[in-house]
Amino acid sequence: MLFHTWTFALFFLVFYPVYLAIKGTRLRTPWLLLASYVFYGWWNPLYLLLIVWSTSVDYFAVIGMSRSRRRAPWLVASLVNNLGLLGFFKYGEFVAGNVNSLLIWLGLPYEVPMPDVLLPVGISFYVFQSMSYTIDFYRGNVDREPSFVRYATFVSLFPQLVAGPIERAKNLLPQLQREPRIAMADVADGLSLFVVGLFKKVALADYLALYVDPIYGSPGEHQAPALALATFAFAWQIYFDFSGYTDMARGVGRIMGIRLMLNFNNPYLATGLGDFWRRWHISLSSWFRDYVYIPLGGSRRGTRNTYRNICLTMLVSGLWHGAAWTFVVWGALHALGYSATRTLELSSFYRNRVPALAKQAGTFLFVTLTWVFFRAESLSDAWLILTRIAEFGWADPACPLLLLALIAAVWIYQYVHESRAGWILRPAPVRIGLVAAMLLYVSLFAASSDQAFIYFQF
Amino acid sequence: MHKPVPAESDRPTVGGEPEAPFSSNAVRLSPGEWMVALLLTGLAIHLIPAAWRRAEPLEAGADYRVPYRLSNDYWLAARYFGEACARDKALVLGDSVVWGHYVGTAGTLSHYLNEAWGEDRFANLGIDGIHPVALAGLVEHYGGAISGRDVILHGNFLWMSSKRHDLQVTKEFTFNHPSLVPQFWPRIPCYRESLSGRLGIVVGRAVPFLGWTKHVEIAYFDNADLARWTIAHPYANPGARITFALPSPDEPPSPEPVAKPWTERGIRRFSPDWVALETSLQWRSLRRTIEILRRRGNRVFVVIGPFNEHMLTDASLAVYRQRKQEAETWLRDRGVPCTIPAVLPSEVYADASHPLSEGYRLLAQRLADDEAFRAFTGMRGQ
Numbered sequence: 001m002l003f004h005t006w007t008f009a010l011f012f013l014v015f016y017p018v019y020l021a022i023k024g025t026r027l028r029t030p031w032l033l034l035a036s037y038v039f040y041g042w043w044n045p046l047y048l049l050l051i052v053w054s055t056s057v058d059y060f061a062v063i064g065m066s067r068s069r070r071r072a073p074w075l076v077a078s079l080v081n082n083l084g085l086l087g088f089f090k091y092g093e094f095v096a097g098n099v100n101s102l103l104i105w106l107g108l109p110y111e112v113p114m115p116d117v118l119l120p121v122g123i124s125f126y127v128f129q130s131m132s133y134t135i136d137f138y139r140g141n142v143d144r145e146p147s148f149v150r151y152a153t154f155v156s157l158f159p160q161l162v163a164g165p166i167e168r169a170k171n172l173l174p175q176l177q178r179e180p181r182i183a184m185a186d187v188a189d190g191l192s193l194f195v196v197g198l199f200k201k202v203a204l205a206d207y208l209a210l211y212v213d214p215i216y217g218s219p220g221e222h223q224a225p226a227l228a229l230a231t232f233a234f235a236w237q238i239y240f241d242f243s244g245y246t247d248m249a250r251g252v253g254r255i256m257g258i259r260l261m262l263n264f265n266n267p268y269l270a271t272g273l274g275d276f277w278r279r280w281h282i283s284l285s286s287w288f289r290d291y292v293y294i295p296l297g298g299s300r301r302g303t304r305n306t307y308r309n310i311c312l313t314m315l316v317s318g319l320w321h322g323a324a325w326t327f328v329v330w331g332a333l334h335a336l337g338y339s340a341t342r343t344l345e346l347s348s349f350y351r352n353r354v355p356a357l358a359k360q361a362g363t364f365l366f367v368t369l370t371w372v373f374f375r376a377e378s379l380s381d382a383w384l385i386l387t388r389i390a391e392f393g394w395a396d397p398a399c400p401l402l403l404l405a406l407i408a409a410v411w412i413y414q415y416v417h418e419s420r421a422g423w424i425l426r427p428a429p430v431r432i433g434l435v436a437a438m439l440l441y442v443s444l445f446a447a448s449s450d451q452a453f454i455y456f457q458f
Numbered sequence: 459m460h461k462p463v464p465a466e467s468d469r470p471t472v473g474g475e476p477e478a479p480f481s482s483n484a485v486r487l488s489p490g491e492w493m494v495a496l497l498l499t500g501l502a503i504h505l506i507p508a509a510w511r512r513a514e515p516l517e518a519g520a521d522y523r524v525p526y527r528l529s530n531d532y533w534l535a536a537r538y539f540g541e542a543c544a545r546d547k548a549l550v551l552g553d554s555v556v557w558g559h560y561v562g563t564a565g566t567l568s569h570y571l572n573e574a575w576g577e578d579r580f581a582n583l584g585i586d587g588i589h590p591v592a593l594a595g596l597v598e599h600y601g602g603a604i605s606g607r608d609v610i611l612h613g614n615f616l617w618m619s620s621k622r623h624d625l626q627v628t629k630e631f632t633f634n635h636p637s638l639v640p641q642f643w644p645r646i647p648c649y650r651e652s653l654s655g656r657l658g659i660v661v662g663r664a665v666p667f668l669g670w671t672k673h674v675e676i677a678y679f680d681n682a683d684l685a686r687w688t689i690a691h692p693y694a695n696p697g698a699r700i701t702f703a704l705p706s707p708d709e710p711p712s713p714e715p716v717a718k719p720w721t722e723r724g725i726r727r728f729s730p731d732w733v734a735l736e737t738s739l740q741w742r743s744l745r746r747t748i749e750i751l752r753r754r755g756n757r758v759f760v761v762i763g764p765f766n767e768h769m770l771t772d773a774s775l776a777v778y779r780q781r782k783q784e785a786e787t788w789l790r791d792r793g794v795p796c797t798i799p800a801v802l803p804s805e806v807y808a809d810a811s812h813p814l815s816e817g818y819r820l821l822a823q824r825l826a827d828d829e830a831f832r833a834f835t836g837m838r839g840q
Contacts (some may be wrong), residue, residue: 006657
């Protein structure tokens with residue numbers, strides 16, 4: 001069930017009045033859980049078996065930890081279970097394929113059977129969310145949640161279930177424990193977030209996809225201008241798609257009286273790669289910081305180890321996004337880029353002397369080039385795209401001017417918003433005009449599609 | 459590394475806990491501001507289609523019909539229905555037989571009826587490609603203007619000539635006007651639209667603005683939304699496409715049909731697997747159309763066929779005649795005036811159900827001679 005479909009509208013119209021009516025009673029959490037499972041099971045009811053299993057194991061692992069002197073085995077059980085699920089469903093085919101390639105290369109007459117399984121939507125998100133609870137409990141950062149139903153609701157809460165933000169138990173569980181206070185301002189805020197997200201997804205991301213998909217589908221048929229523009233367009237498509245989803249998720253949460261964390265903060269205005277990762281998919285970046293980077297030693301054990309930890313974290317982050325070498329290379333490029341520029345970013349020269357626009361342009365250029373690996377179907381496609389772009393061969397890119405104008409308008413909006421001239425955007429008539437314009441634009445001109453969100457596949 | 463930087467936080471704490479930053483943009487409205495924004499949007503949604511009607515002339519002259527290219531443009535159809543009703547015309551409602559698939563506007567049934575009556579009396583409300591199930595939807599959802607009128611409803615038995623025509627097969631296939639058919643009940647087994655798509659269609663029927671956006675797409679953007687149109691025409695100015703000039707009703711269908719007798723087109727006799735009337739969805743829908751029209755205070759006269767009986771094998775012809783008889787009985791039992799004109803000469807048919815221009819002339823003449831039809835239309839003897 002996608003936020004921008006009529007099915008979701010109907011689902012929410014049924015869910016919300018009941019939720020409002022029972023939010024002060026003990027029925028609130030079971031109702032939330034039921035709604036979340038209906039929302040998730042809408043894709044495929046079999047997915048529910050997996051999420052219930054994952055939830056149960058972590059719930060009982062924490063009970064085990066709380067009742068046992070030796071906590072570590074319970075944590076290991078939780079980690080093995082979660083990573084095992086992720087490994088089997090997400091990486092099984094990737095691993096088997098690579099093992100088979102190696103066996104062929106070695107001339108060994110054996111073939112590992114390919115696991116023929118469906119990747120459950122959003123598994124990377126809820127597994128990480130559930131895993132953070134057991135780790136945080138192990139570290140003593142959160143209390144044990146006594147109610148299984150509430151814990152299951154925490155793992156499966158439908159606004160953020162399939163594509164984040166990846167919430168922490170410390171933020172979300174207390175909100176589920178108390179009666180939500182829903183003022184008119186919350187509904188207004190939720191609607192504001194939802195409309196912006198809807199506009200990003202329906203009017204922008206899906207429009208950009210119409211240009212990007214055919215070009216990346218057959219890169220060999222295109223020359224430098226089309227490939228460069230498609231890469232540029234994809235950089236914005238993935239931003240609008242993913243941040244649009246999280247805006248809508250946060251909006252729906254807000255309407256329900258639940259505050260979900262900010263996940264994107266104008267990442268293409270970042271002035272360096274470190275800054276970029278503080279603005280892009282913040283919930284995942286902070287997850288890797290807290291559960292991978294810091295446990296590896298963070299920046300506490302000297303420069304060499306710091307860079308090693310950065311690189312390992314980035315590589316794991318790349319692999320989290322997808323079971324393919326393209327994602328590994330994407331992560332590796334970010335690791336290299338960040339390692340190479342980290343000292344520079346911290347220097348006073350870079351911070352004070354280099355114009356902000358130049359820093360933003362450089363960061364954007366690097367991030368956009370790495371998206372080639374993220375979006376390409378294979379490493380050979382990615383290489384072909386990059387070499388074609390470098391060769392400067394000419395052919396009409398056939399890129400709609402309206403598409404470029406929309407990107408420019410959004411960039412200017414974000415730039416003004418973060419600049420000293422941001423006050424221009426604050427007066428009520430401007431904000432009201434923007435909302436009305438977005439609503440009209442979505443109904444008038446948006447590509448009529450039920451396209452799924454890019455990040456669902458992760 | 460990776461320390462989130464809050465963009466802005468208008469409310470620093472919630473229940474003593476740090477508040478999540480609201481967003482990375484300034485689009486945040488208070489409840490009052492939302493009311494204003496919704497009011498503005500609502501006004502725009504209400505006013506734009508109304509203003510458009512003024513800007514875009516619909517020159518619905520004597521022989522006007524909904525242009526072929528706009529066959530799926532139900533907003534325009536509703537507009538045309540309203541204009542035809544406002545001019546106090548008798549409305550000839552039906553599928554491509556009424557529309558005139560093989561003929562220009564001066565060769566249609568309504569044209570020859572007007573000629574026979576000697577006045578501009580009949581309006582062609584046929585829609586190319588529509589079938590009774592969709593026609594019932596068109597009348598129900600877009601034909602609100604048709605009330606208190608004389609309606610001549612054409613019934614075409616072609617739609618009952620097989621389970622497939624009757625939309626009763628279980629295998630999914632693409633049929634015309636899916637957004638006019640019932641979305642939930644009665645269930646159409648070959649129609650597999652997603653729940654979201656069905657809900658969208660139901661909402662679209664209730665919001666004229668959405669119908670208007672489809673009108674703009676169909677009339678000016680090659681039936682594509684703006685996004686897809688700009689992909690196909692990257693450097694063109696979409697604004698320049700809005701000419702406020704609708705296609706001509708004389709524009710032929712695409713591909714252009716060969717207006718020759720069926721015998722010259724290599725079409726063979728056939729033996730349809732007629733669906734029984736009591737189980738036919740199309741027949742039930744025709745009955746529903748009659749009910750809707752009558753409920754709205756219209757007088758309804760039904761014309762069945764004439765189907766091209768020359769194309770039928772003997773065995774099939776016998777079944778067809780039985781169906782015809784059953785239909786007539788049903789209509790007469792319920793007090794619905796009707797006629798089933800005798801089959802036209804073979805050479806005036808272009809296919810199984812569409813007459814050529816001469817066929818329409820003959821049919822109009824037969825109707826003019828039909829006592830029940832004359833009584834219905836108040837036509838005096840000539």
